[in-house]
Every structure is written in C-alpha cells, then in structure tokens.
Amino acid sequence: MSSYSENNRLITVHTIKEMAARGEKISMITAYDYSMAKLVDAAQIDIILVGDSAANVMAGFSTTLPITLNEMIYHASSVVRGTKRALIVVDLPFGTYQGNSKEALCSAIRIMKETSANAVKLEGGKQIVESVARILSAGIPVMGHLGLTPQSINKFGTYVVRAKEDDEAKTLLEDAHALEDAGCFAIVLEKIPALLTKKIADELTIPVISIGAGMYADGQVLVLHDMLGITEDFSPRFLRRYLNMGEQIRNAVKQYVKDVKSGDFPNETEQY
Ligand code: KIV
DSSP states (O other): OOOOBTTBOSOOHHHHHHHHHTTOOEEEEEOOSHHHHHHHHHTTOSEEEEOTTHHHHTTOOSSSTTOOHHHHHHHHHHHHHTOSSSEEEEEOOTTSSSSOHHHHHHHHHHHHHHHOOSEEEOOBSGGGHHHHHHHHHTTOOEEEEEESOGGGHHHHOSOOOOOOSHHHHHHHHHHHHHHHHHTOSEEEEESOOHHHHHHHHHHOSSOEEEESSOTTSSEEEEOHHHHTTSOOSOOOTTOOOOOOHHHHHHHHHHHHHHHHHHTOSSOGGGOO
C-alpha cells in the first residue's frame, strides 16, 4: 500500500529520474497556496514548484527580486499542507544564496525545516556549483535553472529568448554539465531555442524541464496563473492557455454584484 506523511510524498527525486529514464514526460506546475496545491495535486501533477514567480502573480511585483525567504516559506508551507502526492520544489529567492555557499545552505535548511518541502531550486550555472554541493551535503536535493533566469533580469535587460548566439549557447551547455556534475537532480531550462534544449537533454543524464524551451525536454513547467488565464497581460508564444479564468472570475463576480444590488441574493433557501 502506498502511504505518505508530511514530507514523504509519493513522488520523489528518484521517481522523477526514473520517469525520465523510461521516457515518461514529467509534468510540473507552480502553486503558491493550499487550495491551488490541493487541486493540482489531485490532477496528478508530478512536481509542484513554489516559484518565486509568487512575487509577480501573488504580490504584483514586476520582477521576482523583492520576494523574501520568509514569504517563500509562508507560500511553501501552505502548498505542503495541500499536497499528498507531488514532489514539492521551492525557489531560493534572490539574495538568499548568491553571497556564498554557507548562506545558500542556511537558506535551504530554513526552507526544508520550516516547510517540509522536498527540494530547492537555484538559478545559475558554474557560479553556484559550490553552493549546490554544500546544500546537497546536507541531504537537500537541488534543481538547477538556466537560460532566462528571472533573478538576473537587470543584467539581461529584457525577457527575450536567451542563448540564440553560439557563445551563450556554449556557456549554457557547459553550465548544464556543471550543474549535473555538482549533483542537481534536474534542471529547468527557460526560454531558449528548442534545438539547444535537445542538445542538452541528449548530453545530460538528469532530466531537463522546459518553460518555453521546446518539445525535446524531459518535462514541461508552466506558471499556474498563466495557463489558467488569470494573468491576462502575459502572452508569450510558449504559453498555452487552458482556461480563461480571468474572464470567468470577472463574470461570476459581476453576477454576484448584480444579485446583491437587486436583492436576488440571498433568497429564502440561502438563509436560516
Ligand atoms: O518562479 C517560477 O515560476 C519559475 C518557473 C518560471 C520555472 O522559476
């Protein structure tokens, strides 16, 4: 019989590696709260990412930079309470790991201790391998993140596709190998050409998961609010919308306002 406890969910980092090895695509989505986590978990998602995109879709910031470790811990512990099956990965937010590997370890330990999540995700390549190794030495699985890394938006200047030029593609490939060698169990590739993703996926033994990085990855990740159509002002080519929830929510609330104003709500059966 399968069983789970607070931090012993059915999908583990080993399950994820096995899925990729047998050619089964990995499904990953973001969530930031208990109710949404419960819904996406019931839909059999493999990995829930408590992304620092919470800064954008939950808090309304224009970048991911402002979110704090305490805020990520609040979101992640809410997600953990709603999740029985999926592996839960939590972003280390900007400014909590770039200083040195000890800082990175302390931040990762706080996430694991205070949320009962299963793994952390860090952005960057060769420059973070020491931190990756140190976090792993404490028994904490690490997911990498390369390509368009939103925490570096001030360096990039725009959110356009990364690594179209040979030099950047070469560096990215080297970074992917460095992260695999350092012990990452998987890597997210964001907004890079599909053929570069193919090359990386072919060369690496660990799974690569795409967001806007094409069909050759071992899995796909989307931001929940984007694919549900809650964020309506964001329409990159890679985004497939599965619902128009923004419109549906507006219409539902408009109807509620109308019903309250007209005295239609509540009726006799909706009172005590
Ligand atoms: O924070 C996030 O949602 C992410 C995804 C874009 C992969 O890192």
